[in-house]
Amino acid sequence: MGNARRVRETGTLGKLMALLDLVALSDYPMRFTDILSLSDQPRGTLHRQLSHLVEEGLLEVDRDGRYFPGIRLLSLASRSWARNEFRAIAEPHLRLLQERTGETVHLGVLRGIEVIYLDKVEGRQSVRMYSQIGNASPAYCTGVGKAALSVLDDATIGASHAGLQFHAYTEHTHRGIADLLADIAAIRRRGYAFDREEHESGICCVAAPIRSDDGNMLAGVSVTGPAYRVTPEKLEEWAPLVRVAAASIMQDMHSRLGPKR
Amino acid sequence: MGNARRVRETGTLGKLMALLDLVALSDYPMRFTDILSLSDQPRGTLHRQLSHLVEEGLLEVDRDGRYFPGIRLLSLASRSWARNEFRAIAEPHLRLLQERTGETVHLGVLRGIEVIYLDKVEGRQSVRMYSQIGNASPAYCTGVGKAALSVLDDATIGASHAGLQFHAYTEHTHRGIADLLADIAAIRRRGYAFDREEHESGICCVAAPIRSDDGNMLAGVSVTGPAYRVTPEKLEEWAPLVRVAAASIMQDMHSRLGPKR
DNA sequence: AAATTTGGTTCCAAATAATGGAACTTTCAG
């Protein structure tokens, strides 16, 4: 109640970024009129806004007038990734965890009610990497997300998820805030989270939370794999390893970033 | 001489993006005053601009007041990558080329005088992928860049490189426009480009140009590896394979994108 | 082939947001 209302509007930039989100996060390419029907801007305004985004390389238009996210985003993002200190600190611990378990290891940060995957370490499979990095998934149905949420109190979680429609990705996905909070209570007791096919059928994981010293950043590490290999027993067996990884990352952050101030 | 002057200013967005570039593309984190000395904005203005970028998640500030590119860029970019049709079309051909040569294969697009790497397919080494994707390198010292430039005429290349200071990455890097144009003339004759340790010591590659039907996009494929494995003979041996890959990609683009209009 | 609809672009007075100089507060160094 009396919850998260935008304190300040970000003016021109905010409007343009909202538009960029609309176009870039859509699953299919949109033409001018499609965008017009989704944004509530007058035609003239929308047209100029799109032109500006295109001129800056944030969007691109093909010859059929369909808009796509532009490659300037890629080059900015590669800097964002390369310069991310947290990711750099975590990396060796992710590799170690990968070696110990043999399964895929993820590092994700909580951003509002979403998890953004910052890094991924895989075994020998030559599977595509970028497909996961930068990807945003709902916190309520991912191991990393629930682990990160478990650091917050129920009121905060409730407020941020107020009015959210929980999407049923699988039959195991939590259907609402009550389910989520019950799970999170268990996660707090255990110190680690499970995802048993809640986001994707046949995929399970164990995750542990990471919080920065200043408490401004919440994140998580996880070990993920196909259900036929990653049995409930395996998940329990790996839980301590995942917690150790999370603890080591926090400690390294503390010694590398903490003392400075 | 009377070269590329910005035709239109992009208003507020343009100024903010220039600032974002300044901070995100820098190699070290900058604090407020560092940025102030590089941008020619008054303090009040700069402060508000940075705040807006931070509020939108495009930049982040740590507790010591240093600015970093924000993770919102990552999630936008992951969509940009996932939705890039050109990349998707090229992918199987890159894999094939990788299998045939055993070395790392790159796909890059020309953007002005820079190459942005769109994809990378490696052999068994578990080396980091994202480190290359999204990365921007000068066209004049990369195989992909020179291959793409070779499609343009000398006047265009000269104009875009006018006044550019060629950075000597290695002792083999071209020192100026004359060197570059001479190399490019050879590339046009052969149909493929070499990079013999011009960008990074000990790294060589062969590359072939790709152009889209509408001529609006120039790109290139390359095979890259360490000089001790990738001998001049190997480069010559692989050149036809690289050209075949480029040709197949162009053909697939034509059949999948061309006919539509 | 003419008429009509749909999709996209341009214009400009009014509304809104950005600007920048100065005052103010905090942090840091000596």
Next chain:
DNA sequence: CTGAAAGTTCCATTATTTGGAACCAAATTT
């Protein structure tokens, strides 16, 4: 503790964005 540097806020002025309507062009119907 003091002074200087760094960072933040304020607000009248200035510049940009806004949005309705007119305009143009391509596709579709008659």
